[in-house]
Amino acid sequence: MIAASNIIPLFVALPLAAAFLISLLGKRIKRLPDALGVLVALILCGLSLLSVRLHNIHGILTYSAGAWKPPIGIGMVLDGLSVFMLVTVNLVAFCVVVYSVNYMEKFTAKWKFYTLFFLMLGGMNGVIITGDMFNFFVFLEIAAVASYALVAFGTERQELEAAFKYAVMGTVGSLFILLGIAFLYSYTSTLNMADMSSVLAQKGTGNITLMVSVLFLMGFGLKAALVPFHAWLPDAHPSAPAPISAMLSGVLIKSLGIYALCRIFYNVIGMSPAISSILLFLGTLSMVVGGLLAIGQWDFKRLLAYSSISQIGYIILGLGLATPLGILGGLFHLFNHSVFKSLLFLNSGAVEYATGTRDLQKMGGLAKRMPVTATTAMTASMSIAGIPPFNGFWSKLLIIIAAVQAGRYGYAFWAVLISILTLAMYVRAMKYAFLGSLREGLSRIKEVPLFMKLSMGALALICLAGGLLLIPGINETFLQGARDVLLEGTEYAATVLKGIK
Amino acid sequence: MAVYLLCLVLFSLGLYCILRKRNIIKIIVGVIIAEYAVNLFFILVAYRMKGRSPILSPDAEILNMVDPLPHALVLTAIVIGLATTALLVAIAMRIYEKYGTFDITKIRELRG
Numbered sequence: 001m002i003a004a005s006n007i008i009p010l011f012v013a014l015p016l017a018a019a020f021l022i023s024l025l026g027k028r029i030k031r032l033p034d035a036l037g038v039l040v041a042l043i044l045c046g047l048s049l050l051s052v053r054l055h056n057i058h059g060i061l062t063y064s065a066g067a068w069k070p071p072i073g074i075g076m077v078l079d080g081l082s083v084f085m086l087v088t089v090n091l092v093a094f095c096v097v098v099y100s101v102n103y104m105e106k107f108t109a110k111w112k113f114y115t116l117f118f119l120m121l122g123g124m125n126g127v128i129i130t131g132d133m134f135n136f137f138v139f140l141e142i143a144a145v146a147s148y149a150l151v152a153f154g155t156e157r158q159e160l161e162a163a164f165k166y167a168v169m170g171t172v173g174s175l176f177i178l179l180g181i182a183f184l185y186s187y188t189s190t191l192n193m194a195d196m197s198s199v200l201a202q203k204g205t206g207n208i209t210l211m212v213s214v215l216f217l218m219g220f221g222l223k224a225a226l227v228p229f230h231a232w233l234p235d236a237h238p239s240a241p242a243p244i245s246a247m248l249s250g251v252l253i254k255s256l257g258i259y260a261l262c263r264i265f266y267n268v269i270g271m272s273p274a275i276s277s278i279l280l281f282l283g284t285l286s287m288v289v290g291g292l293l294a295i296g297q298w299d300f301k302r303l304l305a306y307s308s309i310s311q312i313g314y315i316i317l318g319l320g321l322a323t324p325l326g327i328l329g330g331l332f333h334l335f336n337h338s339v340f341k342s343l344l345f346l347n348s349g350a351v352e353y354a355t356g357t358r359d360l361q362k363m364g365g366l367a368k369r370m371p372v373t374a375t376t377a378m379t380a381s382m383s384i385a386g387i388p389p390f391n392g393f394w395s396k397l398l399i400i401i402a403a404v405q406a407g408r409y410g411y412a413f414w415a416v417l418i419s420i421l422t423l424a425m426y427v428r429a430m431k432y433a434f435l436g437s438l439r440e441g442l443s444r445i446k447e448v449p450l451f452m453k454l455s456m457g458a459l460a461l462i463c464l465a466g467g468l469l470l471i472p473g474i475n476e477t478f479l480q481g482a483r484d485v486l487l488e489g490t491e492y493a494a495t496v497l498k499g500i501k
Numbered sequence: 502m503a504v505y506l507l508c509l510v511l512f513s514l515g516l517y518c519i520l521r522k523r524n525i526i527k528i529i530v531g532v533i534i535a536e537y538a539v540n541l542f543f544i545l546v547a548y549r550m551k552g553r554s555p556i557l558s559p560d561a562e563i564l565n566m567v568d569p570l571p572h573a574l575v576l577t578a579i580v581i582g583l584a585t586t587a588l589l590v591a592i593a594m595r596i597y598e599k600y601g602t603f604d605i606t607k608i609r610e611l612r613g
Contacts, residue, residue: 161611175536191570
């Protein structure tokens, strides 16, 4: 009988092995990158769903790399939050890989794309499951460096400019994180997150944890594109190829930014009222600024990128409330936003694939020619704007109710207002792109190929069915497990250390 | 104490370079300076006053040794820094091919 915890390293090993094999053989064997890519992504998606089941049976699972017991060796931890993030990341990654099979045909070096893609995926999965602080930093950098290269993938003027900006800002963010890790190590003399948390609880928090908190807030704020640190996102996300935009906006900023913020502030350092109010403020600021900047955009992908900043604000607002309902709403919105924002980016890619433009003013009436793209884009837009019964409605509702319950009426007011603004901007975008009469010069366009349609359809179905995650019975297995990890706070240390013994 | 302050000065110098310089190559150099300041800080964390090297030998008694772990971490951080720098320089070369300049005030097609 193989121990259940042996599943954990596979999440990192499989994508890295796929990246290696594709870079080795992909140039010679023409169909290998596609076939291997889809296969590995499918296996990862299956494994992540299996890990939900395993987590329900066994509870928290730990794995010691090379049989060196933590806190000496590197530990990997699979708890409710990790399971939740793994499902989100690998589900979106699978849909994106299926989409890329057709979409990436127009680029010459498809195997390079898949290599970088799987490096990024491996890095993200590693960030999610690692229980070691420095290991965490290494995986974060693997994912980040691969994403810088992927933004520059087109190697045209704008792509390069955006990639340079993104790479410099991302590196500065990573440096702040590394500096924070150095401070934490010098204070606690350990790198294991659980051990670190218990040492911090014994030694008490002082000026040094305040300093570390500020460094991490800046570092992960840059990665998550919270508003004072958002300048790279509206350039980098539209410039990348559409599947990569979907990955970046859909899951990268969440696993490197929000997940990391949650894990460190809730489970390692411990949530304090000061951090909570900073998160609330930054979240609302991102929500408002992102929403206001998005509404004036004519570039479809740029609009989506600004809207990502705005929706990240919602997630941070929910998580910053630090009440059970707020955290649940924040996490649920994280999942939903991954699904509908990657779907919208894939739609924008499909439109660009068929018409060759991203300018909303040059589109119009595409619904007649591209029914699948138009229907899925409508579904995603209604989800993101918060129209029932789509998933976005439920998560926004939870966040707003949580804000009212916590007595934060001002924040709840802004959340409602920006929700209306979001509706307005997506109605406008959909009207210009898909409705109305077909423009001259666009009469010859065709619907996109099969795999792109399949992937968009699957994501649209998840948008529609996402609300079911809140039904009692399903809710306990998936969302509440993740919420409980954050709610138990620094108790995390005791749970993990018990799991190792 | 002075050496910690100098380390901070080095980090700030790197950040200043990233924020204020217009030349892409100088920005990359700024990134490298800041990176090495952080690495230096890691080494300083490991340092112990009058500490000896952390090698176990039968005749020597270990009383006060420097912490070997950050050294290993810094090696990893240097390798990561190398990857980032290589990528930044590669992008800078491509930018020069396309725009014919390293001046970031002239490389501004994305805005709004």
